[in-house]
Amino acid sequence: MWKSLPRVLSLVVRGFALTLAVLATIVVIRTATFPSYQTSPPECKLTDPDFIPADQERLSRFTSAIQFRTVSYERGVGTPQELARFTQFIRESFPTIHGSPLVRRDVVGNYSLLYRVDGSDASLKPYMLASHLDVVPITQEANWEAPPFSGQLKDGYIYGRGTIDAKHSLMGCLEAVEFILSRGHRPKRTLYLAFGHDEETSGHFGAKVIGEMLAQRGEKIEFILDEGTPVGEGLVPGVSKQVALVSVAEKGFLQLHLTVNEEGGHASMPRSESAIGILSKAISKLEDSPHPNMFKMFGTGPETRMLEYVATEMTLPYRMLTSNLWLFSPLVGWVYSKKPQTNAFARTTTALTRFNAGVKDNVISPEATAVIDHRIHPSSSVEEVIEFDRKVINDPRVKFNVINNMEPSPTSPYGKDSPTYMLLQKTIQQIYPDALVTPTFMVANTDTRHYWSLSSAIYRFNPYVMTPSDLPRFHGLNERISVQNYERVMNFYYHLIVNMDEPLEIKRHGHEDEL
Numbered sequence: 339m340w341k342s343l344p345r346v347l348s349l350v351v352r353g354f355a356l357t358l359a360v361l362a363t364i365v366v367i368r369t370a371t372f373p374s375y376q377t378s379p380p381e382c383k384l385t386d387p388d389f390i391p392a393d394q395e396r397l398s399r400f401t402s403a404i405q406f407r408t409v410s411y412e413r414g415v416g417t418p419q420e421l422a423r424f425t426q427f428i429r430e431s432f433p434t435i436h437g438s439p440l441v442r443r444d445v446v447g448n449y450s451l452l453y454r455v456d457g458s459d460a461s462l463k464p465y466m467l468a469s470h471l472d473v474v475p476i477t478q479e480a481n482w483e484a485p486p487f488s489g490q491l492k493d494g495y496i497y498g499r500g501t502i503d504a505k506h507s508l509m510g511c512l513e514a515v516e517f518i519l520s521r522g523h524r525p526k527r528t529l530y531l532a533f534g535h536d537e538e539t540s541g542h543f544g545a546k547v548i549g550e551m552l553a554q555r556g557e558k559i560e561f562i563l564d565e566g567t568p569v570g571e572g573l574v575p576g577v578s579k580q581v582a583l584v585s586v587a588e589k590g591f592l593q594l595h596l597t598v599n600e601e602g603g604h605a606s607m608p609r610s611e612s613a614i615g616i617l618s619k620a621i622s623k624l625e626d627s628p629h630p631n632m633f634k635m636f637g638t639g640p641e642t643r644m645l646e647y648v649a650t651e652m653t654l655p656y657r658m659l660t661s662n663l664w665l666f667s668p669l670v671g672w673v674y675s676k677k678p679q680t681n682a683f684a685r686t687t688t689a690l691t692r693f694n695a696g697v698k699d700n701v702i703s704p705e706a707t708a709v710i711d712h713r714i715h716p717s718s719s720v721e722e723v724i725e726f727d728r729k730v731i732n733d734p735r736v737k738f739n740v741i742n743n744m745e746p747s748p749t750s751p752y753g754k755d756s757p758t759y760m761l762l763q764k765t766i767q768q769i770y771p772d773a774l775v776t777p778t779f780m781v782a783n784t785d786t787r788h789y790w791s792l793s794s795a796i797y798r799f800n801p802y803v804m805t806p807s808d809l810p811r812f813h814g815l816n817e818r819i820s821v822q823n824y825e826r827v828m829n830f831y832y833h834l835i836v837n838m839d840e841p842l843e844i845k846r847h848g849h850e851d852e853l
C-alpha cells in the first residue's frame with residue numbers, strides 16, 4: 339500500500355492542477371467574451387432652444403421652494419400650514435401650467451397635488467412622473483454650512499433640506515412642463531404629475547389616496563418614474579465611468595418594535611438581569627448576525643444584473659469577478675458587505691433606530707423598547723425576516739410587535755425588451771452621454787408602493803450625479819445640489835417628455851441585438 343502512495347499523490351496533484359487549469363480557462367474565456375449591455379448614446383445636442391438653462395429666474399424659484407419648511411415628523415404629523423403655503427407658491431410660480439386648458443389639477447388628501455396634462459392622442463396610455471412636497475426634519479442645525487431652509491447658493495451648490503430629496507425633481511418636472519407648454523407644444527401622450535405630501539412618513543394620506551383615486555377612475559399607466567437611485571460617480575466598485583442606476587424594484591421594509599418588561603425597583607437592590615440588559619443583548623445579537631448575503635447565494639435578481647450590465651466596463655480584476663459570478667459570487671458578496679452603501683445591495687439590512695428606557699438615575703426601569711428598521715432584499719420576505727430575528731434573539735422575554743411592513747416590490751421590465759426602460763436609457767444618455775446605464779433596486783422606499791396596481795413598469799431614478807461623499811447628505815447634514823445638477827434634472831424631464839411623443843417600440847439595430 340505504501341508503495342503506491344507516491345502514485346496516488348501524483349494523481350491527486352495532477353487532478354487538482356487539471357481542475358484549476360479548466361476553471362482558469364473558463365474564467366478567461368468568459369471574461370473576454372462577456373456581452374456588453376450598453377448602447378451608444380443618441381445624437382442630441384443640448385443647445386438652445388432645446389435646453390432649459392438654470393437661469394436666475396429658475397434658480398430663484400428653486401431656492402424659494404427650499405425655503406418652505408414642509409417637514410413630515412410622524413405619520414399624520416406634518417406641517418399643514420407650510421404645505422398650504424408651498425402649494426400656493428407652486429400655483430403662482432407656474433402660470434402657464436395653471437392657466438392651461440390642457441391641465442387638470444386635483445388637490446388630494448388636502449395637500450398632495452395631482453396634475454393631468456391632456457395629450458393629443460387619447461388612444462395612448464398616460465404615464466406618470468412622481469415626487470413629493472415634504473422633507474425630513476433637520477438635525478444638528480448648528481453644523482450646517484448654510485442654514486437648512488435658506489436655499490443659499492454657495493460655491494456652485496444650492497444648500498437646504500429637500501435639494502436632493504426631493505424638491506429637485508418636483509420643481510424639475512414643473513419647470514419642464516411649464517417650458518413645454520409655454521412654447522405651445524401639446525404632448526401626444528397624457529402625462530400625470532403626482533406629488534405626495536407625506537412620502538417621508540409612508541405616503542399614507544397623500545400618495546396612497548392618489549393611487550386609490552386613479553385606480554377608482556380605472557386608470558392604467560404606461561410607466562411611472564419616481565425619485566430613486568442617482569447617476570453614481572465612484573459608487574459602483576470597479577467602474578470609473580458614471581453609472582446611471584435605474585431602480586426597477588424596491589426593497590421591502592419591516593419596522594419592528596421590541597419590548598422587554600421586567601420587574602423594576604430601587605437601584606440599590608438590582609436583580610441579575612434588567613429589562614435594559616435583556617434588550618441590549620437581543621439588539622446586540624441582531625447587529626452581530628446580519629441577514630444572508632444574497633450575492634454569496636449566486637442570485638439572479640437585480641443585484642446581479644446590475645453588475646453584469648456594467649461588467650465589460652470594469653477594471654480587469656472586477657471584470658473577471660463579475661463575468662464569472664458562477665464562481666466568484668461569494669467573493670463579490672464579501673467585497674459588497676464591506677461598505678454600508680454596497681452592503682445595502684447585498685442583503686436585508688438591520689438598523690437600530692430607537693432605544694428607550696429609564697426615567698431616573700436611581701430607578702431600575704421596568705420596561706425597555708427598541709425599534710428596528712429592516713429594509714428587505716427583493717429575494718426575501720417579511721415573514722422570513724421576522725423568523726430570522728426570532729431565531730437570532732432566541733429569548734421569549736423579548737416581545738415582537740410589527741409597526742409597519744411592506745413586501746419587496748415586483749420587478750419592472752428592463753433591458754432591450756422593455757420599450758420604457760430603453761426610453762429612459764436613451765433620455766439618460768442625452769443628458770449624460772458618457773454614462774453607463776444599469777438596472778438596480780432601490781434600497782430605501784418611495785411613494786411608488788401605492789402605485790403598484792396602476793402600472794407594471796415602475797422606475798425610481800434621480801437624474802443627478804452623486805459621489806460616495808454625497809450619500810450621507812440624504813436625510814443628513816448639508817444636503818445640497820449643484821447648479822449644474824439641477825440644470826441636468828430640468829433637462830432630463832424635458833427630454834423625457836419630448837421623447838414620449840415618439841411611439842414606444844423596441845428598436846433593434848447593430849450591436850443592440852446582443853443585449
Ligand SMILES: CCCCCCCC/C=C\CCCCCCCC(=O)NCC(=O)O
Nearest residue numbers: 566567568573574679680683782783784812
Ligand atoms: C453597487 C451600487 C452602489 C450604489 C451606491 C448607492 C446608491 C444609493 C444612492 C442613493 C440612495 C437613495 C436614497 C434616497 C432615499 C429617498 C427616499 C426616502 O427617503 N424614502 C423614505 C425611506 O426610505 O425611509
Ligand SMILES: [Zn+2]
Nearest residue numbers: 503504537565
Ligand atoms: Zn424622497
Ligand SMILES: [Zn+2]
Nearest residue numbers: 474503538813
Ligand atoms: Zn427621504
